Amino acid sequence: MNNYQIPVGISNRHIHLSRQHLDQLFGEGYELTEFKPLSQPGQFAAEEMVTLVGPKGEIGKVRILGPTRSKTQIEISKTDSFVLGVKPPIRDSGDIEGSPGVTVIGPKGKVELEKGVIIAKRHVHFHPDDAERFGLKDGEHIRIKTTGERALIFDQVMVRVNPKYALDCHLDVDEGNAAGLKTGDMVEIVKEA
Structure with missing residues (x-):
């Protein structure tokens, strides 16, 4: 992975x-x-x-x-x-x-x-350990990329960091359908060059 x-x-x-x-x-x-x-x-x-x-x-x-x-x-x-x-x-x-x-x-x-x-607003929940591993801070915005036949990039995805959180990207049904995603699929953070 x-x-x-x-x-x-x-x-x-x-x-x-x-x-x-x-x-x-x-x-x-x-x-x-x-x-x-x-x-x-x-x-x-x-x-x-x-x-x-x-x-x-x-x-x-x-x-x-x-x-x-x-x-x-x-x-x-x-x-x-x-x-x-x-x-x-x-x-x-x-x-x-x-x-x-x-x-x-x-x-x-x-x-x-x-x-x-x-x-x-589309967002990703990060435990502080995960946020540190990804090099991200609470409140910043990232881009995520999907794969598959309807692959696309979501912009303006909010980073939410809290010790009570487990790593998970939350998209609504419209966004999931547009990208052909279902719960449990994986997305990737787009790292700027």
Whole structure:
């Protein structure tokens, strides 16, 4: 394996809920049921799903990712934004100011979000040891190259470094489809000459 290769995780639409919104949607004190662990330690896809309703349409069976967070955030693709009829900005996770909202419907209630819908900026999670090995720093941007019949280069890929992270490149479904990628495939950092 090339030293500059990184595994890919293709991220489908999903929602991160605050404790308050989880209670509103599923009932007071409800706890999420783990469906499967994610690539990042302590993170998981839950069994539970919700429906998103925008000005133009709705998307059902949107997976909740756990554990709960301080703020509710919805990550969708550009294609999803057309279905819902919203114009979300491309942002780093957690940066939801000025983003549009939608209605979230659960089995016990609904939440009218004023903000929180984003298209996640493509990024790579690095543990500090991996970042040092690659010679990268938190917040910088890199280019990654894919292989195969639909090979391409993604520019402006954000580097995110944290001791809680495991090495993984996160692209959304639209990006994965454009490059013919699936979760578990490898991409390579393009080193400038």
